[in-house]
Amino acid sequence: MIGLEYILSIYNLQHVELAEILGIKKQNINMWVKQKQNIPKKYLPVLEDLFAVRSNYFSREITEIDKLEIQKEKLKKELKPLIKKREQQFAIGEINDIVEKTIYDKEEINTIERDIEKAKLVSKFKEALDIVDNNPYLDTYKLIVELMEKVQHEAVLHKTIEALAHYYEVLPTFVNSQPEQEEFETEIFEVFDDHNC
Template sequence: MIGLEYILSLYNMQHIELAVKLGIKKQNINLWIKRKQSIPKKYLPVLSELFGVEEDYFTKELTEVERLEIQKEKLKQDLTPVIQKQDQQFILGDVNDIVEVPIYDKEEMNKIERTIEKAKLVARFKQAIEIDDELPNLDTFKLVIELLEKSQHEIIFHKTIEALAHYLEVLPDWVSTGPEQDEFENELFEVLDDNNF
């Protein structure tokens, strides 16, 4: 489904209604959605302003994360939430860093933010597992899933994952949860070093 079609359905807007807002014929909207014509560039800023969505979303197939981002923007328009505070959260990606994450006064906004983060994690996990059809470490992925299912709330599991992230330089050294974590990591690193890892 092309982005424009998804956005119109999300906003419960008929093709004729959008056509009137843009000052064009309804058939143009139909042609855009069926991809028989491209959306002219002059209408993209107008659509972006109208729906509060990035211009490139209108012309492409949307990922799950992009659909959720559009839902979030619609919720912002509908609820006009207020940011109550900012929480610090570590993000992984091109630049591993701590960022400020807004906490809203409307639980619907906080819930969609969590849903977006989960969808991003699922997409990254799927991408990681699909890197190679003959993945030699498939057993590692199986173990990770098993541990997540059975032990994700165990403190030792969290500490071990954080320690491994430091050891493998996924987390920078300056990201730490305190002296207790540092002590645990030092002991774990000794065991790894003793076993030539």
């Protein structure tokens, strides 16, 4: 599904209604949605303003993450949330860095942002699984999933994963979730060093 079609569906807007707003024929909208004709550049800013979404969403096939992003922008437009506070957090992604996370006064916005973050994690996990066709570490992934299902709230699991992230320099040393993490890591790093082949 292309972005414009999805956007029209969540706004419950018919092709003819959008055509009237833009002052064009319904057939033009049909051609855009069917990708038989590109959306003329002069209409992109109008669509951006109308739906509060960047123009790159309108003409391309969209992902589940894109759908969530579009829903978030629709919610922002409807609820007009205020920024309650901004928090610094470490983000792991293409560039591992400290980023500013916005917390809104409307929980619906915060919830959809968490949903987007979860969807991105699931996507990255799937990409990691698909790195090779016959993944030799499939058992490791199975164990990770089992641990996340059964003991995700256990402190020792979080501390150990954070220690591994520090050990392999995925996470900078200045990022610590708890004050006692450094002491824990000093001890566990000795074990890692003893067993690292």
